[in-house]
Amino acid sequence: MKRNQQEVIDRILDLLTELVDDEPVEKQAETKPMEMLTIKECTAAVRGISEHTVRKLVAQGRVRYIRTGEGERGKILINKQSLLDYLGGAT
16 A cells, blocks of 8 residues: 555544544443334234234334345334334324
């Protein structure tokens, strides 16, 4: 690598290190685990919502989800916070 390129890379690394070091330790440890729900669990968590409605929200991309397993037979897990945010915080 040319000397100038290495200097730029070193400077970028220094800046990134400063950004990480400036963040308070409390803020770094604030990350909560993401709660994921099955479709059936969504209907239990939010009174009045049907499995059909949850499936439609997933199909329309209105809530965050992942599909476990392979193909279309994989289980759908919905991000609980995404569902609550979409529904306006209703529980």
